[in-house]
Amino acid sequence: MRRLNRREYKNTIRDLLGVDVDVADLPDDAGSGGFDTAGGSLFFSSDQLERYLTLGRKALDSAMVPIPIPSRPETRKVRIEAETEANKRITGILRGYHMGGYRKYMMWKASKGRPASDFGLVDDKEMAFRKLAWDRNAPQYIDYLTRAETKTGALLTIGGNLCPQVPAVIPDEMPAGNYKLRAHIGTMPKMPSERTFVEIGYRGDRIDGAMDLIDCRKVSGTVAKPQTIEFDLTLRPPKNPLKEDVGTETKKVVMLGDRVVVFRERQPNVRGSNVYRNNLAREQTGFGVEPALWIDWVEWEGPIYESKKEWPPKSHREIFFQGSDAELTDAYVRKIIERFAGRAFRGREASAAFIDKLMAQYSDQIARDVPAYEAIKAPLAVILASPAFLYLAEPAGEEKRRELTDLEMAVRLSYFLWSSPPDEELNRVAREGKLKHPAVLSEQTTRLLADPRSWEFVSGFTHQWLTMDRLDFFQYNYRLYPEFDDSIKRAARAEVYHTIDQILRENRSIGELLKSDTVVINDVLADFYDIPGVKGDTFRRVKVPKDHPRGGLLGTVAVLAMGSDGERSSPVERGSWVMRKLLNDPPPPAPANVPQLSRHAGKLFPARELLLAHMEEAQCAQCHRKIDPIGYGLENFNAAGQWRETEYTEIAAQNRVKKSKEHPIDASGTLPDGTKFVGFYELRDQIAKQEDAFARGFTEALIAYGLGRPFGFSDYDLAEEILAGAKTNENRMNQFVHALVKSKPFRMK
Numbered sequence: 001m002r003r004l005n006r007r008e009y010k011n012t013i014r015d016l017l018g019v020d021v022d023v024a025d026l027p028d029d030a031g032s033g034g035f036d037t038a039g040g041s042l043f044f045s046s047d048q049l050e051r052y053l054t055l056g057r058k059a060l061d062s063a064m065v066p067i068p069i070p071s072r073p074e075t076r077k078v079r080i081e082a083e084t085e086a087n088k089r090i091t092g093i094l095r096g097y098h099m100g101g102y103r104k105y106m107m108w109k110a111s112k113g114r115p116a117s118d119f120g121l122v123d124d125k126e127m128a129f130r131k132l133a134w135d136r137n138a139p140q141y142i143d144y145l146t147r148a149e150t151k152t153g154a155l156l157t158i159g160g161n162l163c164p165q166v167p168a169v170i171p172d173e174m175p176a177g178n179y180k181l182r183a184h185i186g187t188m189p190k191m192p193s194e195r196t197f198v199e200i201g202y203r204g205d206r207i208d209g210a211m212d213l214i215d216c217r218k219v220s221g222t223v224a225k226p227q228t229i230e231f232d233l234t235l236r237p238p239k240n241p242l243k244e245d246v247g248t249e250t251k252k253v254v255m256l257g258d259r260v261v262v263f264r265e266r267q268p269n270v271r272g273s274n275v276y277r278n279n280l281a282r283e284q285t286g287f288g289v290e291p292a293l294w295i296d297w298v299e300w301e302g303p304i305y306e307s308k309k310e311w312p313p314k315s316h317r318e319i320f321f322q323g324s325d326a327e328l329t330d331a332y333v334r335k336i337i338e339r340f341a342g343r344a345f346r347g348r349e350a351s352a353a354f355i356d357k358l359m360a361q362y363s364d365q366i367a368r369d370v371p372a373y374e375a376i377k378a379p380l381a382v383i384l385a386s387p388a389f390l391y392l393a394e395p396a397g398e399e400k401r402r403e404l405t406d407l408e409m410a411v412r413l414s415y416f417l418w419s420s421p422p423d424e425e426l427n428r429v430a431r432e433g434k435l436k437h438p439a440v441l442s443e444q445t446t447r448l449l450a451d452p453r454s455w456e457f458v459s460g461f462t463h464q465w466l467t468m469d470r471l472d473f474f475q476y477n478y479r480l481y482p483e484f485d486d487s488i489k490r491a492a493r494a495e496v497y498h499t500i501d502q503i504l505r506e507n508r509s510i511g512e513l514l515k516s517d518t519v520v521i522n523d524v525l526a527d528f529y530d531i532p533g534v535k536g537d538t539f540r541r542v543k544v545p546k547d548h549p550r551g552g553l554l555g556t557v558a559v560l561a562m563g564s565d566g567e568r569s570s571p572v573e574r575g576s577w578v579m580r581k582l583l584n585d586p587p588p589p590a591p592a593n594v595p596q597l598s599r600h601a602g603k604l605f606p607a608r609e610l611l612l613a614h615m616e617e618a619q620c621a622q623c624h625r626k627i628d629p630i631g632y633g634l635e636n637f638n639a640a641g642q643w644r645e646t647e648y649t650e651i652a653a654q655n656r657v658k659k660s661k662e663h664p665i666d667a668s669g670t671l672p673d674g675t676k677f678v679g680f681y682e683l684r685d686q687i688a689k690q691e692d693a694f695a696r697g698f699t700e701a702l703i704a705y706g707l708g709r710p711f712g713f714s715d716y717d718l719a720e721e722i723l724a725g726a727k728t729n730e731n732r733m734n735q736f737v738h739a740l741v742k743s744k745p746f747r748m749k
Contacts, residue, residue: 001393002039002708005029007460011420013055013384016344017063018315020234021055035464035701037708049385056384060377062176063315067373069324072311073175077301082154082166087145094141101130102138139287140278149223153296155188156198156265159278159289165211165262167203168298170235172259179233179302183263185295186226187219193527194483195292196220197266200231210269211262216487217537218523223294233261235302261300265293268485273478276655318343319380328372334359337379345388346421347407347430358382394749402749406430409441409747416706416741417448419456438742445741449504449734458501465701466581468493471558474566476640479655480648483528484561484640491524492558492641498539499556500733507734510698514582515688516551517544528557528642549643553582554634554684557641563631564639568649571607571631578630583690584697585672587627604649606663608632629669633683636667692723695731699723706740718745 004012006023013021027048029036036042104119105127116123121130140159149155154166168181187196196219201211214231221227267273281289305311312324319336326332337358341350358379365375383389392415394408404412410430414422422430426444434440448454463469471493476484499520503512512518518541519531526534526542529550534542544551553559563574580586608628638644650660668678677683699719700711711719722739729735740746 001391001395002037003042003044003391005036005042007036007456008415008419009390011418011456012389013059015420017059018313018318019059019062020236021059022236023055025051026055034710035705035708036460037705038710039708040710044390052385052390053381056381057377059384060380063313064319064373064377065312065316067320067324067328067371069312072305073177073303075301075303075305076174077299079297079299080166080168081297082295083150083152086154086166087150090141090144094138094145099134099138102134105131105134136282140282143287144291147291149188149291149294153223153294155291156263156293156295157289157291158195158265158267159274159281164267164274165203165264166295166298167260167262168300170259170261170300170302174235175303176235177303178305179235179300180304181231181233181261182299182301183229183295184226184297184299185219185229185263185293186221186223188223188290188292188294191292195265197487197524197527198229198263198293199266199487200261200263203260203262210271211264213269213486213490214261215537216266216490216524218527218535219293220535226294226296233300233302235259263295263298266485266487268476268478268482270475270478273482276479277482319376328376330359330363333362333372333376336376337362337383340380341383341388344383344386346411347427348388350383350388396749403436404747404749406433406435408749409435412746413441413444413448413741417445417457417737418451418453419460420453441742442738445738446734449737454504455497455501458504459497461702461705462497462500463493465698465705466496466553466559467577468496468558468562470562474564476561476566479652480567481638481640481642483642487524488528488557488640489561491522491528492556492561494539495519495521495525495556496553496558502541504733504737507732509731510695510733510736511688511691511731513553514691514694515684518542519544519550519555525557549636549680552684552688554578554680554687560634560637560641561639563634567639569607569631569635569637569639569647571628571635572624573631574634575627575629575631578687579627579672581697582687582694583672584693584700604651604659604661606647606649606665607635608666626672630671630683632669633667633677633680635665636680691731692727695723695726695736699726699736702736702740703745707745715745718743 006026006029009026010021010023013019027043029042034041101121104121108114108116108119108121108127111118116127121127144150144155147155156166157164166183170179181200183198185198197216198219199211199213199216201213201215203211214233217229217231219227219229278288316324319340320326321336321339322332334355338350338355341355341358342348361379361382362375365378366372387393392411394404394412396402407427407430410422410426413435414420414426426435426448429435429440429444435444471489478485499513502508502520503510519525519529520539520541521529521531521534522537522539523534524537526532529548531542531545531548531550534540549555559577560569560574563570563577565573576587635647636643636645638648645665646662647665648660648662651658667680667683668676669683670676671686675686677686696719699722700715703715703718703722704711707715718740721743722736725739726732726735
C-alpha cells in the first residue's frame with residue numbers, strides 16, 4: 001500500500017466533493033531524483049494526520065450548505081471604470097507626497113539658512129531627497145495626467161510607480177466559486193509586439209507590485225477600437241484585510257489575497273525590473289517608459305452556475321442523496337456516512353464497527369447542540385483522514401504475490417493515468433469482472449488516455465521525468481533578459497506538456513521529442529520564438545519555418561533555460577541533462593572536492609574557455625570531457641533560450657556594466673561515442689539517431705512512475721518486453737503505456 005501524494009489527494013477530494021483544496025501545507029512527496037508515486041518516499045506522521053483532518057473539514061465546509069437550504073447566492077456583474085481610481089491615486093500621490101515635499105524644499109531654499117525642521121522636514125538630507133523624488137517622478141505623473149487617454153481610461157506601463165496595475169476588487173462577502181473577469185483594452189500606437197500582452201494575477205499579500213500570475217493574453221485591439229478580453233477565475237475564500245499608504249492618507253484595502261485581481265502589462269515579477277527600465281527610459285523621454293496598454297474598464301461577474309438547477313451545489317446533493325428536505329434521522333445519517341465512506345474508499349465497504357464509531361461521534365456532536373448538518377461533518381472528516389481513503393491499499397492476504405482484483409486494477413489504472421479515482425464506467429466494468437480481459441483492459445486504457453483527465457498523467461509524469469522544477473530555481477536577470485518573465489516560464493512549461501500530450505493523443509512516435517518540424521505553442525511563445533501567424537492563447541501544432549532552431553525538446557525554451565543559472569548558459573548543466581534524459585547515459589555525480597573557478601573572477605571568459613580551465617583539474621577532466629562538448633553544441637542559445645550568434649559577457653555591479661565583451665561562439669563538439677558535430681543542427685541530428693537509447697530511458701521512467709517504485713534490476717525483462725513491442729509500432733507513445741498496463745508486474749500485487 002502507498003499513500004496518496006499531494007496531486008492525487010487534491011484530485012481525489014475534487015472527484016469526491018467537487019471542490020479544490022489548497023495542499024501547500026502538505027509535505028512535498030517527490031523523493032530525491034524519483035517520482036511522487038514512489039511508495040518509499042510517501043511517509044506519514046501525526047502532524048500530517050492533523051493537517052488531513054483540517055483539510056477535510058475545509059473541503060466539507062466548501063462542499064455543503066446549511067440546512068434549511070438558503071437561497072442561491074446572487075450572480076453579480078460589477079464594472080469598474082479604470083480611470084476613476086487610477087487618476088485619483090496618481091493625483092493624490094503627486095499632490096500629497098511629491099508636490100508637498102517639493103514645495104517644502106523650495107520654501108527652505110528661499111529661506112536662506114533656516115533649519116529644515118522649520119518646514120516639517122528632518123534635515124538637509126531629507127530636503128535633498130524630496131527634491132530628487134520630485135525631479136525623478138513628477139514628470140511621469142504630470143505626463144500621465146495630461147494625456148487624453150487618461151480621461152476615459154487607465155494607461156499601463158512597465159516602469160516606475162505610475163499605474164502598473166488596474167485592480168478588480170471582489171468584495172469579501174462574495175462566495176467562492178467560478179467567476180469571469182473582463183477588460184476592455186487596446187494597445188497604444190507603435191508598440192513592439194512584446195509589449196502588447198496583458199497579465200492578470202492575484203496581488204497576494206504584497207503591495208510591491210508583484211503578483212501570483214493567473215494568465216497572459218495578447219492584445220490586438222487599439223485605443224480607437226478596443227477589444228474585450230475575458231478570463232476564467234476560480235475564486236477562493238478571502239484572506240485578512242491589509243492597509244497601505246495612499247498619498248498622505250492611510251486607507252483600508254478591501255481584501256487582499258484572492259480578492260484583488262490585477263491587470264498589468266506583461267513584465268518580470270520583480271519591482272527592480274520596473275525601476276531599472278524606467279531609469280533607462282527617462283534619459284530618452286524625460287519622464288520614463290512610454291505607456292503600452294490602455295484599459296477602458298474592467299469587470300467581474302459571478303459566482304457563475306452551469307444551470308438554474310445547480311442549487312444546492314452538486315457536492316451537497318451527493319452527500320444528502322435523499323434530498324435536502326429529508327429529515328436527518330439517525331438511520332438516514334448512517335446511510336449518508338456508509339455511502340460517503342464507500343465512495344471515499346473507492347468501492348470498498350467500511351466495516352460495521354467503523355460506522356458505529358462514526359455514528360457515536362455524530363451523536364456526541366448532537367448532544368452538544370451542534371446542528372445536524374454541521375454535526376455530520378465530524379465523521380465525514382474522519383473518513384477523509386482514514387487509511388482507507390489516504391492509502392491505495394491492495395491487501396496481500398496470505399500470499400506474497402497475487403493478481404489484482406478487477407476493482408483494485410481499476411484503481412491502479414485510474415491513478416496511473418488520471419491521478420484520481422475510477423469513474424463510474426471503469427467501476428462498472430470492474431464490478432462485472434471484465435477488466436481482466438486483455439481486450440477490455442486495452443479499450444479502457446485507450447478511453448482513459450483520450451479523456452481530459454489524462455492531463456494529470458502528462459503533466460505529473462513529464463514534470464518529474466524531465467526534472468522541470470529547475471525552471472523555477474533561479475531569478476533570471478531582468479536587465480539581460482527582460483522578456484523572460486513568469487508568462488514565458490508558464491508558457492514554456494506548458495509547451496513541453498502540450499507537446500507530449502499531443503504525441504500521446506495522436507499516437508505519434510516519441511522520436512518527435514528529439515527532432516520535429518513542428519512545435520506546439522501559443523501566441524506568447526510564438527512571439528518569443530519569432531514564429532509568425534500564431535494568434536490566441538490556445539496551444540496548437542505549428543509548422544516550424546525553414547532553418548529555424550525550434551522543434552524537439554532541445555529547441556524548447558524550458559529545456560534551454562533549465563540549463564542556465566539565470567545569468568549565463570551552462571554547457572555543463574545542458575550537457576548532463578542531455579546525457580540523463582535523451583541519451584540515457586547519466587554522468588556520475590560531481591566529486592565532493594570540486595575546485596571553484598573563483599580564480600577567474602573578474603575575467604571576461606566565454607563559457608568554453610572557463611570550462612577548459614576547469615578541466616585542467618584531474619578530478620574534473622574525466623566527466624567533463626563527456627558532458628561539456630554536448631553543452632557547447634547548445635551555446636547558440638543564451639540563458640533564456642533565445643538564439644544568439646555571439647556570447648556576451650560582462651562584469652557589472654548595482655545594475656551598472658563596468659566591462660563587457662562579445663565572443664564568437666564555437667558550437668562544435670563530440671558525443672560520448674566519439675561522433676563529431678559542428679553546430680546545433682548537427683548535434684540535434686546526431687541525438688535524433690539515438691532514439692533507442694531515448695526510448696529505453698523513457699521506458700524506465702514510465703515503469704518507475706507507473707509501479708510506484710524506483711526502476712531496478714528485476715525490471716530489466718519488463719523494459720525489454722515494452723521496448724520490443726514499441727519498436728514494432730514505430731515507438732508510438734501509446735504503445736509504451738498500453739504495454740506497461742497489460743504487463744504482469746502492473747497487474748500483480
